[in-house]
Amino acid sequence: MLKAEQTMTLVNGEVSSSIDVTDRGLQFGDGVFETIRINRGRLVWWQQHMNRLLEGCRCLHFTNLPNVDVLLKEAVQLSENCMEGALKIIITRGFSNCGYTIPREISPNRVLLIRPGVRNSAQARQGISIGVCQQRINSATNLSGIKHLNRLEQVLARMECATEGWDEGLMLNQRDKVIEGSMSNLFVWRHDHLFTPALDNAGVEGITRGIIIKLAEKCGIAVEQGELDVLDLPNVDELFVCNSLIGIWPVSQIETAKSGQLNFEIGDKTRFLQQQLEEAMCCAD
Amino acid sequence: MLKAEQTMTLVNGEVSSSIDVTDRGLQFGDGVFETIRINRGRLVWWQQHMNRLLEGCRCLHFTNLPNVDVLLKEAVQLSENCMEGALKIIITRGFSNCGYTIPREISPNRVLLIRPGVRNSAQARQGISIGVCQQRINSATNLSGIKHLNRLEQVLARMECATEGWDEGLMLNQRDKVIEGSMSNLFVWRHDHLFTPALDNAGVEGITRGIIIKLAEKCGIAVEQGELDVLDLPNVDELFVCNSLIGIWPVSQIETAKSGQLNFEIGDKTRFLQQQLEEAMCCAD
Numbered sequence: 001m002l003k004a005e006q007t008m009t010l011v012n013g014e015v016s017s018s019i020d021v022t023d024r025g026l027q028f029g030d031g032v033f034e035t036i037r038i039n040r041g042r043l044v045w046w047q048q049h050m051n052r053l054l055e056g057c058r059c060l061h062f063t064n065l066p067n068v069d070v071l072l073k074e075a076v077q078l079s080e081n082c083m084e085g086a087l088k089i090i091i092t093r094g095f096s097n098c099g100y101t102i103p104r105e106i107s108p109n110r111v112l113l114i115r116p117g118v119r120n121s122a123q124a125r126q127g128i129s130i131g132v133c134q135q136r137i138n139s140a141t142n143l144s145g146i147k148h149l150n151r152l153e154q155v156l157a158r159m160e161c162a163t164e165g166w167d168e169g170l171m172l173n174q175r176d177k178v179i180e181g182s183m184s185n186l187f188v189w190r191h192d193h194l195f196t197p198a199l200d201n202a203g204v205e206g207i208t209r210g211i212i213i214k215l216a217e218k219c220g221i222a223v224e225q226g227e228l229d230v231l232d233l234p235n236v237d238e239l240f241v242c243n244s245l246i247g248i249w250p251v252s253q254i255e256t257a258k259s260g261q262l263n264f265e266i267g268d269k270t271r272f273l274q275q276q277l278e279e280a281m282c283c284a285d
Numbered sequence: 286m287l288k289a290e291q292t293m294t295l296v297n298g299e300v301s302s303s304i305d306v307t308d309r310g311l312q313f314g315d316g317v318f319e320t321i322r323i324n325r326g327r328l329v330w331w332q333q334h335m336n337r338l339l340e341g342c343r344c345l346h347f348t349n350l351p352n353v354d355v356l357l358k359e360a361v362q363l364s365e366n367c368m369e370g371a372l373k374i375i376i377t378r379g380f381s382n383c384g385y386t387i388p389r390e391i392s393p394n395r396v397l398l399i400r401p402g403v404r405n406s407a408q409a410r411q412g413i414s415i416g417v418c419q420q421r422i423n424s425a426t427n428l429s430g431i432k433h434l435n436r437l438e439q440v441l442a443r444m445e446c447a448t449e450g451w452d453e454g455l456m457l458n459q460r461d462k463v464i465e466g467s468m469s470n471l472f473v474w475r476h477d478h479l480f481t482p483a484l485d486n487a488g489v490e491g492i493t494r495g496i497i498i499k500l501a502e503k504c505g506i507a508v509e510q511g512e513l514d515v516l517d518l519p520n521v522d523e524l525f526v527c528n529s530l531i532g533i534w535p536v537s538q539i540e541t542a543k544s545g546q547l548n549f550e551i552g553d554k555t556r557f558l559q560q561q562l563e564e565a566m567c568c569a570d
Contacts, residue, residue, distance in 0.1 A: 009306055018303040019311065021294055021396045026304065026375065028436035029314030035384075060437070061444060090311065093440075097400065099320075100436065100443035100468055111306045115382065138423040139459070143437060150435035151313035151385065152345070152428060155378075158385035159346060174424070183385055 010074050010112045023109055025092030028100065029149035032056035036087045037244050037281075038079050038114075043087060044281050045244065046072070048207045053091060056146035057108070064107045066091045071110065078114045085116035086245055090149070119245065124274065127252030127266045128167035130181070130241070132230055133157040137171040137179045137202050145205040157182035166255065168241050170230075173202055178228045184241035184249070185209035188228065189269050191237070198225040208242040208277070215276045234259050238267045247281070248274045295359050295397045308394055310377030313385065314434035317341035321372045322529050322566075323364050323399075328372065329566050330529065331357070333492045338376060341431035342393070349392045351376045356395065363399045370401035371530055375434070404530060409559065412537030412551045413452035415466070415526070417515060418442040422456040422464045422487045430490040442467035451540065453526050455515075458487055463513045469526035469534070470494035473513065474554050476522070483510040493527040493562070500561045519544050523552045532566070533559045
């Protein structure tokens with residue numbers, strides 16, 4: 001059985017923890033990634049992760065797409081002795097040694113890393129504090145939605161969270177609209193309506209975000225997508241962030257420059273979705 | 286003596302061509318790079334490259350900066366048998382295995398790759414064709430100027446050049462202002478004035494761009510920096526692109542969607558700067 005903090009890695013199918021430095025993921029961030037939760041030994045929402053991975057590769061105009069059957073085989077091999085943890089899959093465009101130009105003959109590289117460990121669920125129970133990051137998220141219409149390897153904005157936003165002591169930081173676009181968290185998507189409740197920022201121009205279309213939208217709709221809760229101005233944050237009833245590893249973290253506190261510290265109740269509506277998501281995860285493949 | 290196409294690599298001082306996959310350069314593009322020309326066995330404009338490299342690391346809030354003395358030692362070691370070629374230096378924030386969050390203890394990784402070979406100077410003599418890329422360059426004020434590893438926009442722009450058969454492609458911001466080429470900076474001559482787009486909000490502050498500005502001013506040519514609308518391209522007298530490896534490439538043809546194909550003379554003013562740059566390079570350290 002793998003121990004927590006113990007990692008195992010496959011690079012292009014070989015047990016290895018290193019990759020050639022001519023890999024375009026290192027050179028230019030030329031690739032995509034997925035972070036998949038392992039729960040009770042199962043790869044949660046595998047198919048949805050693979051769909052987004054392939055969509056990302058298409059969006060970056062990869063000449064060859066990664067083989068999902070091979071990825072599944074390797075993911076299963078790697079997670080064989082892991083009951084709880086995270087699997088990260090990185091797909092890069094391949095190797096090259098001639099600047100930005102893509103060689104005619106190139107095939108993707110795949111890196112699979114497993115990190116065993118049970119998540120601390122204190123935040124899911126007690127709620128988290130969030131702040132609004134100075135670091136903006138830029139509009140890049142043709143790259144929005146996909147989980148590519150150009151993640152400096154998120155790294156810098158995450159650094160602000162560490163400095164400020166926030167569990168998570170919200171990222172705004174250049175027009176002060178909230179797009180997402182540094183490592184999560186955001187949902188807010190307003191007058192019994194569930195709302196999440198539209199991601200047409202920026203942001204990552206989280207798998208858990210998509211699952212929550214479907215679950216909510218199945219329960220008769222309409223989900224609106226649109227723009228959320230940062231100044232409207234104090235006016236929402238409840239809010240929560242989500243991602244594939246943490247599930248749903250309710251927000252109990254927001255720090256804003258203009259309104260100071262705002263406290264939020266973790267209400268029944270958020271708890272209901274948390275429960276729904278947990279149940280769905282247990283039966284998901 | 287190293288042969289063309291033969292590469293040599295140092296990773297953290299060791300002769301190696303691979304790096305651990307937990308490197309944050311691969312994971313998030315969390316780092317910076319420099320591409321330095323080797324001319325007659327010398328590392329051209331080394332100090333300027335190091336200044337930008339350190340500035341980039343500071344801008345990304347690296348806990349520890351790379352040691353420039355060590356970099357020089359390794360660069361000299363690697364380029365010992367290389368008379369003409371390119372040296373690429375990649376500096377990443379270091380290794381980590383816990384998402385975007387930066388561990389308290391982290392030190393930068395350094396990758397030095399050498400690629401021997403004499404540049405084909407046909408483009409410098411005969412001029413090049415350029416087009417205007419669909420791929421936009423996004424404004425990211427706090428990251429503008431530095432040569433970080435998040436280069437998907439440039440990769441996608443370069444792909445357009447290959448598809449369209451252009452030698453270089455110009456990249457516009459969201460407001461149709463020309464920022465730079467996919468792998469170069471742009472200069473234009475208008476009524477005896479030299480102009481280059483300001484890079485306050487986007488783009489890379491090329492070392493050669495900086496050298497050209499200084500050389501021009503030394504020769505009594507004022508260099509204006511500001512905004513250049515893509516619609517104004519047909520109205521310039523001469524134009525050229527530059528980077529550390531190619532020097533100056535005069536532009537002899539622009540393909541634009543609105544004005545079709547435009548031909549330009551390669552005039553004396555561009556040839557003069559080309560000559561000045563060549564001479565400066567030969568005495569630069």
